[in-house]
Amino acid sequence: MSLSFEKLQGTYLNDLLAQPAALRRTAESLxxxxxxxxxxxxxxxxxxxxxxxxxxxxxxxxxxxxxxxxxxxxxxxxxxxxxxxxxxxxxxxxxxxxxxxxxxxxxxxxxxxxxxxxxxxxxxxxxxxxxxxxxxxxxxxxxxxxxxxxxxxxxxxxxxxxxxxxxxxxEAGLLEKWDPSRAADAYLSRWREHVAALVSQLDGVERAFFTGRGPSMAAAGLGAMLQKEAAHFHGEGMSSAALRHGPFEMLGPGSLAVVYEGTVGRNLNIRLVDDVRATGAKSFLCGPSAEDGPFRLSEANPVLELLPAQMLSLAAAYRAGREPGKFERITKVTDAE
Structure with missing residues (x-):
């Protein structure tokens, strides 16, 4: 699909593409x-x-x-x-x-x-x-x-x-710095390709679910939140097990589920993808075992797992004709309880 990427230009996209440099600076400063x-x-x-x-x-x-x-x-x-x-x-x-x-x-x-x-x-x-x-x-x-x-x-x-x-x-052990900037840079170097693929995948989709287990719960929760903040698109984040307890009734045409492969309950997560697809919903495994594309990661870690959700927020904003990441009702710092 040929997209007009000028529609996505702005502060949010600039910040997304600056993530590898920010990761390097942070790791070096520790x-x-x-x-x-x-x-x-x-x-x-x-x-x-x-x-x-x-x-x-x-x-x-x-x-x-x-x-x-x-x-x-x-x-x-x-x-x-x-x-x-x-x-x-x-x-x-x-x-x-x-x-x-x-x-x-x-x-x-x-x-x-x-x-x-x-x-x-x-x-x-x-x-x-x-x-x-x-x-x-x-x-x-x-x-x-x-x-x-x-x-x-x-x-x-x-x-x-x-x-x-x-x-x-x-933890017992040596203090070794973790710097995932190179892997993040490699993923984001294909951001146009990722967004184009996701714009197509969102055809007919009204809601998204993000699920995972263990450390992947960070991406599941924040990935859903990103859709609402950056694209005004409805997303829900929960554990992979929780999706089967109630929310599964919502699945079918019009739904999309991103299931993080992760490092905990991997086989259960893979099976969930198949079960979600059986309802008529779209479902994608996100991790090293995913097919090549926006949900394929070089490794399962919490930083890389956030990146496909960011790409999905760009795609959702594109389809809605919105400037991604532009606040209308909230501010950067919440000053009211």
């Missing part, structure tokens, strides 16, 4: 953080009790891989939206707990309210030095996403690299 190692030691010794991971919107979804890794390493980890933490679970803001907050601005309404609470030991991951979160936190890991014009993309992928760095301070 340095060992003794304060994180000390926190891990105090948790192991029982002087601190649990780790509470918190964020809002996309930040909440991005914390899933860290939550799983901390749990696997033997730490008591809980993942909760910041608003729920404040209003429904304030008992977690205990002096023996560690609260790690992820916020690209470090200044969203809930984060500012959170750090007003004295008691827990705060850790931060943010793109904004000098922000309220950066000033309050006992230790901070900064991303190097640079300026971002609207819908989060550079800040999302760089946050995953920063959170991986945090995880390595808590």
């Amino acid at each position: 340095a060992p953080e003794p304060a994180l190692e000390a926190v891990a030691g105090n948790l192991r010794a029982g002087r601190l009790h649990r780790v509470v991971l918190t964020g809002m919107g996309g930040s909440y979804h991005l914390l899933t891989p860290l939550h799983l890794r901390l749990t696997a390493a033997g730490f008591d980890s809980i993942l909760v939206e910041t608003s729920e933490l404040l209003h429904a679970m304030p008992a977690l803001l205990h002096p023996r707990n560690v609260v790690l907050a992820l916020s690209q601005s470090g200044a969203s309404a809930e984060i500012v309210r959170l750090i007003e609470h004295e008691g827990p030991l705060y850790l931060g991951v943010t793109n904004t030095p000098g922000s309220p979160l950066a000033r309050k936190a006992h230790a901070v890991v900064f991303t190097q996403a640079g300026e971002e014009g609207g819908v989060a993309c550079k800040t999302s992928v760089t946050a995953l690299v920063a959170l991986d760095w945090v995880a390595r301070h808590f």
Whole structure:
């Protein structure tokens, strides 16, 4: 299909294509953080009790891989939206707990309210030095996403690299930096081809589902959110198992499901693709085993898994005649609870 790619030009596309450079900068900037190692030691010794991971919107979804890794390493980890933490679970803001907050601005309404609470030991991951979160936190890991014009993309992928760095301070082993920039660059070098293919695949599609298991839950949640933010196209993100419990009734012509192959329950995810197609819906496996095209990834990791969802948001915006990523009702930083 021949597309007029000029329709997609703008801040969002520029930010998407700048992701590999942002990933490289972030990986290069990372340095060992003794304060994180000390926190891990105090948790192991029982002087601190649990780790509470918190964020809002996309930040909440991005914390899933860290939550799983901390749990696997033997730490008591809980993942909760910041608003729920404040209003429904304030008992977690205990002096023996560690609260790690992820916020690209470090200044969203809930984060500012959170750090007003004295008691827990705060850790931060943010793109904004000098922000309220950066000033309050006992230790901070900064991303190097640079300026971002609207819908989060550079800040999302760089946050995953920063959170991986945090995880390595808590796990036994060497501190090795993770830099997926080369793989991201290779995928995005074909962005026109990917978008053109997806514009065709969206023919007749009214809604999209994004599903995965384990670390892929980050892409499932944020991938759906991207469609709404960047293209005003309805998407839902959930676990692959959850799709079978209720939402499966919605499937059929007019539906599209992106199922992340991932590293957990791979065979179950592959079978889900076939079962979704049997309803008359379109379904695509996203990962190394996918057919060549926009859903084929060189490896299954949370950063690369976000890229096809970004391409789908461009395609959805193109079909709707919208400028992708242009905010109409919200702003970059949410300042109201």
